[in-house]
Amino acid sequence: xxxxDRRQFLSQAGGTLAAFAFQPxxxxxxxxxxxxxxLPVALVGAGRQGxxxxxxxxxxxxxxxxxxxxxxAGRLRSGLRRAQGARGYEDHRKLLxxxxxxxxxxxxxxxxxxxxxxVIDALEAGKNVYCEAxxxxxxxxxxxxxxxxxxxxxxxATGLQGRSNPVYQLARSFYRSGCxxxxxxxxxxxxxxxxxxxxxxxxxxxxxxxWRLDPAISPGxxxxxxxxxxxxxxYYRGEYPVSVRGRGGVFVHRDGREVPDTVTCELGFADGxxxxxxxxxxxxxxxxxxxxxxxxxxxxLAWSHAWMxxxxxxxxxxxxxxxxxxxxxxxxxxxxxxxxxxxxSQGKLKEGVGLPHAPLHYALEDYLVAxxxxxxxxxxxxxxxxxxxxxxxxxxxxxxxxxQAIDPALFEIG
Amino acid sequence: MATRFELVLDGExxxxxxxxxxxALETIAECERTxxxxxxxxxxxxxxxxxGKGWVEVDADTFTLLETAQAVRRESLGxxxxxxxxxxxxxxxxxxATADLAAARGAVGGDALLLDRERSAVRFAREDxxxxxxxVGKGHALELARxxxxxxGIERALLHGGxxxxxxxxxxxxxxxxxxxxxxxPDAPLAHLRDAALSVSASHGRTVPATDGTAGRGHIVDPxxxxxxxxGIAAAVIDTDARRADARSTALCLARLPFCDPDRAPLAxxxxxxxxxxxxxxxxxxxxxxxxxxxxxxxxxxxxxxxx
Numbered sequence: 001x002x003x004x005d006r007r008q009f010l011s012q013a014g015g016t017l018a019a020f021a022f023q024p025x026x027x028x029x030x031x032x033x034x035x036x037x038x039l040p041v042a043l044v045g046a047g048r049q050g051x052x053x054x055x056x057x058x059x060x061x062x063x064x065x066x067x068x069x070x071x072x073a074g075r076l077r078s079g080l081r082r083a084q085g086a087r088g089y090e091d092h093r094k095l096l097x098x099x100x101x102x103x104x105x106x107x108x109x110x111x112x113x114x115x116x117x118x119v120i121d122a123l124e125a126g127k128n129v130y131c132e133a134x135x136x137x138x139x140x141x142x143x144x145x146x147x148x149x150x151x152x153x154x155x156x157a158t159g160l161q162g163r164s165n166p167v168y169q170l171a172r173s174f175y176r177s178g179c180x181x182x183x184x185x186x187x188x189x190x191x192x193x194x195x196x197x198x199x200x201x202x203x204x205x206x207x208x209x210x211w212r213l214d215p216a217i218s219p220g221x222x223x224x225x226x227x228x229x230x231x232x233x234x235y236y237r238g239e240y241p242v243s244v245r246g247r248g249g250v251f252v253h254r255d256g257r258e259v260p261d262t263v264t265c266e267l268g269f270a271d272g273x274x275x276x277x278x279x280x281x282x283x284x285x286x287x288x289x290x291x292x293x294x295x296x297x298x299x300x301l302a303w304s305h306a307w308m309x310x311x312x313x314x315x316x317x318x319x320x321x322x323x324x325x326x327x328x329x330x331x332x333x334x335x336x337x338x339x340x341x342x343x344x345s346q347g348k349l350k351e352g353v354g355l356p357h358a359p360l361h362y363a364l365e366d367y368l369v370a371x372x373x374x375x376x377x378x379x380x381x382x383x384x385x386x387x388x389x390x391x392x393x394x395x396x397x398x399x400x401x402x403x404q405a406i407d408p409a410l411f412e413i414g
Numbered sequence: 415m416a417t418r419f420e421l422v423l424d425g426e427x428x429x430x431x432x433x434x435x436x437x438a439l440e441t442i443a444e445c446e447r448t449x450x451x452x453x454x455x456x457x458x459x460x461x462x463x464x465x466g467k468g469w470v471e472v473d474a475d476t477f478t479l480l481e482t483a484q485a486v487r488r489e490s491l492g493x494x495x496x497x498x499x500x501x502x503x504x505x506x507x508x509x510x511a512t513a514d515l516a517a518a519r520g521a522v523g524g525d526a527l528l529l530d531r532e533r534s535a536v537r538f539a540r541e542d543x544x545x546x547x548x549x550v551g552k553g554h555a556l557e558l559a560r561x562x563x564x565x566x567g568i569e570r571a572l573l574h575g576g577x578x579x580x581x582x583x584x585x586x587x588x589x590x591x592x593x594x595x596x597x598x599x600p601d602a603p604l605a606h607l608r609d610a611a612l613s614v615s616a617s618h619g620r621t622v623p624a625t626d627g628t629a630g631r632g633h634i635v636d637p638x639x640x641x642x643x644x645x646g647i648a649a650a651v652i653d654t655d656a657r658r659a660d661a662r663s664t665a666l667c668l669a670r671l672p673f674c675d676p677d678r679a680p681l682a683x684x685x686x687x688x689x690x691x692x693x694x695x696x697x698x699x700x701x702x703x704x705x706x707x708x709x710x711x712x713x714x715x716x717x718x719x720x721x722x
Contacts, residue, residue, distance in 0.1 A: 048440065055444060058473060059460055074565060081474040084534040197433035199566045255429045356455040358447070 038064035039372050042103045042127075044092045044118050045110035046070040046079030047198075047209075049132055053109055054082040056361040063368050066103060069095050072209075074201050092118050096125040104128060105155075105371045107364075111208075112224070113137040113217040119145050123152040128371040130364065132159040134227040134388040135381075137219050139410055142388040146413045149381035157367040157377035158384025161303075161359040162232040164366035164377075166338035171299050171306040174336065175236050179308065180294030186233055186275040188290040190225045191283050195253055196261070213257050220395040221263045221279040222246065227391030230267065231383070232290045232301060233275055240386055240411070241267035241275065244404050246397035252282030265394045277394075300333065304355045307333030324353055386411045416452060417552065417576035423563070424570035424586065434566045438559040438573070445555040448476060451499065451546045458545055462499070466541035469533060477534045479547060479554045480527070482657040486550075487524040489678070490665035495524040495637040499546035502635060519640035552579040553613060553660030560656070572607075578614050581656050582607035591705040596650050596684075596695065601711045603650075603684065603695050608705040610681055611656035613663040616648035634667050643667055646688035652681040652706050681706040 041063050043050055050070070057065055065083040069092045070076040076088050089095040096103070106122035108115055108131045115136050122129050129149070135158060136142040149156035162168045174180075198209040212218045219227075234240055244267045248260030261281040266274050289302040296314040300307045309331050310320070324335040335353050355362075363378075370377040389411060393404040419442050423431045448457045457476055464470050472480070483496045500518035526539035547554070552575035560581050563571055570584040572592050582592040591606040596614055605612045617634050634643040649666035653659035662680060665671060673679040681704075686693035695710060 051444070054473075055448065055457075058457060058471075059455065084471050084473065194436055195429065195432050197429060197436075199430055199433040199437060201565050201567065253429070356453070358455075361455070 038062050039105060039368055040064055040066045040103050041105045041107060041368075042067040042069065042095055042099065043079065043083070043107045043109065044069040044095070044122075045108060045114075045132075046075040047109065047111075050075075050079060050109040051082060052358070052360055053107055053364065054079060056358065056364050058082065059357070059361065060365055060368060062372065063105075063364075067095050067099055072205055093121055096121060096127070105130065105368065108132060111211045111217075112219055113141075113211060116141040116145055120148045123148045123154070123156070126152070126154065128155040130157045130159060130367045130371075130377075131384070133231075133384060134219055134223050134391050135384045136388060137217050137223065137392070139389050139392055142385050142392070143410075143414055146381040146385040150413055155367070155371045155377060156381045157363075157370065158379045158381065158387070159360075159363050160228060160231045160235075160379040160384060160387055161363045162228065162301075163235050163379040163383070164363045165303065165355070165359045166362060167304065167306045167336060167355055168232065168235070168301060170338050171301055171308070171336045172236050174308060175292060175299055179297050179310075179314075180292055180299060181296035181314075183237075183273060183292060183294045185293040186273065186291065187293075188229045188232070188275065188277045189286065190221075190229060190277075190279045190288040191285055192281060192287065193284045194281050195255075196259075196281055197253075197255075213259050215258045215399070218259050219392060220259055220398060221248070221261075221281075222265055222277075222394035222398060223388075223391040225279050226263075226265065226277055226394055227387050229277060229288070229290055230275070230390050230394070231379075231387035233267075233292075234383070234387060234390075236292060237269070239269065240406065240408070241390060242270050242406050243268040244390070244394045244397045244406060246394055247401065248398045252280075260398060263398050265397065267390070267394065299336075303359050305353065306336040308336055309333045382411075382413065385413060416446070416450070419555065419559075419573070419575045421559070422572045423568055425568065431568070434563060434568055437566070438562045441558045441562050442555045442575075445475075445551075445558050448473075449479065449547050449551055449554065451502075451548055458547060461536050462544045465536050465538040466543060469530065469535040469537045471533060471535045474534055475554070475558060477529065477531070477536075479550060479657060480529055480536060480545075481531070482655065483547065483550050483661055484524060484527065484529065486658060486661035486665055490662075490669055490671055492524065492637055493669040493671075494549060494661045494665035495522060496545050496547050496549065497522050497524045497527055497543050498549075498635055498637045499544035500542070501637065501640045502546050502548070503544075504640070516640075522637045522640070524637075549664045550657050550661045552576060553611065553656035553658070556581040556611065556656045578616075579656060579660050580605075580607065580612040582610055582612075584609060585705070596648075596686075596708070597693055599692065602693070603711060604709040605650060605652055605682070606705055606707050606709060607652060610652050610654060610706045611659040612650065612652050613656065613659035614648065614650045615660075615663040615667050616686075617643040617645050617667060634664055636668050646693075648686040648688070648693055649683065650686075650708060651683045652708065654681065682708045684708050684710075 046068055057063055065086045067087045068079040068083050069089040071090055080086055080088050106127045106129050108118050110118055112134055115131055119129055119131050135145050196212055200206040200209050244265055246265040248263035250257055250260055251262045253261045263279045265277045268274050289300055292299045296311050298309045320334050325332050366378045393406055397404045421435050423435055425431050450456045461470050486494045500521040504518035521542040526543050528537045528539055556573050556575055556579055559573055573581045580594055585591045585608045591608040594605045596603045647667045649663045651659045651663040684695050686695040
């Protein structure tokens with residue numbers, strides 16, 4: 001056996017061991033492709049997120065967009081261009097009434113403060129619902145949504161994408177198996193250079209489109225961005241923070257806005273550990289990631305990629321010797337690859353380093369499989385409510401400058 | 415694509431211009447995810463995987479892209495062909511280089527690419543067909559970005575992808591048109607653009623190393639022969655549509671297109687042959703209209719005027 005044969009063999013064997021020990025396989029994921037009829041889906045809200053959803057739905061087998069709804073004509077037109085044959089609506093109630101049983105699932109991607117009405121109308125019409133995160137801009141609305149979802153009894157998913165992300169699921173299995181050992185530090189950030197302003201083609205729509213910059217209804221950076229990342233720590237740890245402190249300001253986009261463009265939060269857990277989270281709309285360095293550091297390893301998650309950085313005294317399990325690695329400054333990370341077994345068997349381990357699809361794709365797929373009768377979605381109403389509450393309290397901590405206690409009673413659906 | 419896009423927007427409200435620019439760039443990024451031949455999860459990858467077995471529906475924008483590509487294929491008698499993917503792969507322009515160039519060449523054939531406008535759907539009449547829309551991708555992305563800018567009332571802007579495909583909206587203040595040099599040489603021709611698109615293709619652009627020790631292979635490949643175009647040829651096309659300009663400049667590198675129908679001719683075009691490392695641009699009699707034209711600044715080339 002030559003050297004390269006041996007490396008190849010060990011690489012494949014290593015991939016097999018890793019996958020055997022820790023898990024999944026994209027190929028083994030529940031799929032939609034086997035359905036006789038595509039699941040009829042309606043999208044409400046054809047803004048940036050709505051259009052991204054339509055782009056992903058186009059690639060999913062077994063789902064068909066039959067209707068698109070938006071109150072703004074330009075957005076509706078733009079949405080319909082991405083959904084061949086779909087009907088357009090300006091009013092979601094009319095959509096529900098006219099299409100009746102011709103729609104199975106409603107995907108809600110309206111501005112956050114408008115989720116409640118659309119979600120509850122859809123649930124009352126007997127539809128399965130996927131709602132973008134955060135669930136709402138107030139804890140009251142979030143609880144109302146969660147209560148309605150529970151009462152309706154159909155499938156309800158919250159779009160918290162960490163829970164359905166194959167790489168995050170894989171990395172979580174490492175975390176839960178004790179690879180990190182004693183968790184000492186948690187950090188996360190979402191940095192992007194972006195104004196957070198939405199231009200309106202019609203000046204009359206300017207205020208409605210820029211709801212994220214309206215202090216009365218905006219969940220701010222912690223609510224809109226933090227909720228997704230906070231939930232990753234909830235998902236990994238199986239517990240929720242008990243307090244949150246925060247501060248922020250407008251340091252970059254000094255255009256008269258009041259909603260901070262830069263924010264720092266510290267979320268405290270019952271065991272005394274803290275999650276430090278930062279978001280900034282003025283700089284994009286290192287983008288969005290979460291980091292869990294313990295006595296034996298650190299796991300870094302970056303939505304399409306994940307890495308494990310092992311300490312020198314961490315036990316070696318064998319497989320990682322021949323795993324893919326990437327260097328970050330002075331450190332070398334082992335890339336955690338979903339579907340490692342299959343890729344290794346095909347000699348394509350390198351190609352699987354990043355997820356082929358956007359995390360949104362897997363969240364939608366997970367939901368659609370559940371709606372098609374494939375069980376529970378990865379993130380339901382209860383998880384959605386809890387993450388939303390944490391995000392909104394973090395925003396309150398930033399705007400008030402006061403530490404917020406996170407009362408578990410707020411997590412109860414009622 | 416996998417290239418840098420830049421926008422210059424002119425107007426009064428800087429904050430609003432930034433927001434519109436962000437939206438346009440997001441649109442370009444979304445376009446890349448949809449049509450990139452490098453991304454296994456792109457819509458084009460999905461079409462390649464499934465259209466040999468049945469109709470695959472695509473969004474309206476992607477359908478327009480494919481329709482434009484097919485129109486230029488017909489016009490150029492196959493000099494431009496988006497079914498050239500197997501050859502590009504065989505030549506090493508994609509991640510996996512396949513060895514069998516002859517087989518790859520046999521798999522090229524835009525006649526087998528079927529488009530159903532009614533259903534906005536694509537089908538391959540042969541299972542071995544595969545699309546690579548790289549030759550028209552930058553133009554497509556810029557057209558989508560232009561739509562965003564127009565929808566938001568931007569009247570003066572210049573956009574480019576990889577410096578080789580350019581879209582102009584209006585003209586700069588106090589000027590008749592945007593002016594873009596066709597090369598770094600001080601006397602390189604100037605393309606003047608107003609509400610028009612420019613594309614420049616050159617055989618000496620992106621290359622991949624040859625495995626036989628010879629010079630690298632240029633990225634313009636003749637779909638008929640499967641051979642990369644020999645070095646030294648360049649072509650520039652000004653057109654009303656950036657997709658068409660993109661496809662036509664590639665085709666023009668490979669073939670002298672007649673453009674005899676004035677209604678379908680580009681607004682302006684020119685070809686160059688590199689002599690001693692310096693491109694010698696040929697003037698072309700074109701349907702130059704309004705401010706959109708190619709201005710030749712090297713007096714040595716003035717006598718080279720020829721009819722198309």
